[in-house]
Amino acid sequence: MARTMAPVDEQLEVLMSGVDYGDPLLKQQMERELRERLEEDRPLRVYLGVDPTASSLTLGHCVPLRKLRQFQQFGHHCIFLIGDYTALVGDPSDKNKLRPMLTPEQIKANEATYFEQAARILDPEKTEVRHNSEWLSQLRLPDIIQLMAKFTVAEMLRRENFRLRWEAGDPVYLHEFLYALMQGYDAYALACDVQVGGTEQLFNLMAGRKIQEDAGQRPHVPVTLPILVGLDGKERMSKSKGNHIGVDDPPEIQFGKVMSIPDEVIEHYFTLGTNLHPAEVQAIMAAMRSGERSPMETKKLLARTIVTEFWGEEAAKRAQEHFERTVQRKEVPEDIPEYRVREGELLLDVVVASGSAPSKREARRLFEQRAVTVDGLVVEPTTPARPGTVVQVGKRRWVRLV
Numbered sequence: 001m002a003r004t005m006a007p008v009d010e011q012l013e014v015l016m017s018g019v020d021y022g023d024p025l026l027k028q029q030m031e032r033e034l035r036e037r038l039e040e041d042r043p044l045r046v047y048l049g050v051d052p053t054a055s056s057l058t059l060g061h062c063v064p065l066r067k068l069r070q071f072q073q074f075g076h077h078c079i080f081l082i083g084d085y086t087a088l089v090g091d092p093s094d095k096n097k098l099r100p101m102l103t104p105e106q107i108k109a110n111e112a113t114y115f116e117q118a119a120r121i122l123d124p125e126k127t128e129v130r131h132n133s134e135w136l137s138q139l140r141l142p143d144i145i146q147l148m149a150k151f152t153v154a155e156m157l158r159r160e161n162f163r164l165r166w167e168a169g170d171p172v173y174l175h176e177f178l179y180a181l182m183q184g185y186d187a188y189a190l191a192c193d194v195q196v197g198g199t200e201q202l203f204n205l206m207a208g209r210k211i212q213e214d215a216g217q218r219p220h221v222p223v224t225l226p227i228l229v230g231l232d233g234k235e236r237m238s239k240s241k242g243n244h245i246g247v248d249d250p251p252e253i254q255f256g257k258v259m260s261i262p263d264e265v266i267e268h269y270f271t272l273g274t275n276l277h278p279a280e281v282q283a284i285m286a287a288m289r290s291g292e293r294s295p296m297e298t299k300k301l302l303a304r305t306i307v308t309e310f311w312g313e314e315a316a317k318r319a320q321e322h323f324e325r326t327v328q329r330k331e332v333p334e335d336i337p338e339y340r341v342r343e344g345e346l347l348l349d350v351v352v353a354s355g356s357a358p359s360k361r362e363a364r365r366l367f368e369q370r371a372v373t374v375d376g377l378v379v380e381p382t383t384p385a386r387p388g389t390v391v392q393v394g395k396r397r398w399v400r401l402v
Helices: 008-015 024-038 062-073 104-118 141-148 153-157 160-167 174-190 199-214 251-259 263-273 278-290 295-311 313-328 347-353 360-368
Strands: 045-050 077-082 127-131 194-198 221-225 372-374 390-393 397-401
Touching: 008 024, 008 062, 024 221, 045 062, 045 174, 062 077, 062 194, 062 221, 062 263, 077 104, 077 174, 141 174, 153 160, 153 174, 174 199, 194 199, 199 221, 251 295, 251 313, 263 278, 263 295, 278 295, 295 313, 347 360, 347 372, 347 390, 360 372
Parallel strands: 045 077, 045 194, 077 127, 194 221
Antiparallel strands: 372 390, 390 397
16 A cells, blocks of 8 residues: 655654754664654654743744644644643753742743744644643642652652752752653653654653553654754853844844854754755755855855744845845944933933843843944943934844934
8 A cells, every 4th residue: 555644764854853862872763763653654643842931932942843843744743732730840951950930820921922933833723732731730649659659769860950959969859850750741641652852851751651651552752852052152042041032033133143153053053943954954054165155145044044934035035134234234224213312311221221132131231242332332331321323232223312
């Protein structure tokens, strides 16, 4: 009988692109298991769980979303799981300190915009949306004790983030151990074939395999992806670090931020931050390495690709023109916002009040970096604001004072 889905090798090339387990042998095993599932020629049940711990998504959050979308494009059944119950604990996987616990009200507020933003990558008509409160809220104390009995304290303390805290004498709380069990139970409750996640979540995903197997289910295949580094090219992309590209950032801001990344992470961004086929990425990088295309032009292609995927081709074209006009030719854009100065107001206050910086702390950092100018001259935060001048903050924000 002829296959109804795409050839297995064609799917594997795309689905395993960018995937990392931190262990070559484990990668071989997981690729072998995924191949076995794909050879069954049926839509796999694939899920990605996201805890609504913030109100907006970054390009870094989109890395696993893009992988889920790739499964979706091959005809697999994709589930977007909102971790409204796991968010009450907070995933400690990427933290070397206790993650603050959110209230149900905070989680509800954050959740409101999560799928709306995720739907800019996923096909909302083909995505099943679930909440893990559907089953986790039904667990009784005996059920939780049974789950805990499957794992040892030694297993938990082998996790690097817990081990580092333990060795440093910092507290590790019992409720943090529950997170892996809760995420593992999600895999069982959804009877999934594949779970997409970050490499830092591998322990949680493997816990899910164990829970599934103990319950008589076939263990799912974890597909884990590395973190997307931030604009500095070093640390994890994070809103709190200010090194992020927001899904809701305007096209011009997105384009300018991409242009600020170091050349050495261009391929990393193409692989994890765009929907391009692996073969296309290889061809682009080969052209840059051979000198056929300069790093600047390659980065413009990257920025244009990312903006197009979120805002469309016309917006990407305007964003590139804006970058070339304002950054490369250093022209002041015509359509900059205006801010009405109040008597005695300082530039530090103006930068925050006009929305050019999210907080006074961030505004002070920009002044310290000499990134704030008035009519082209570097100024201090205590400089009085004067109507009739143009303030530039960083490379991408201007405001006309009136």
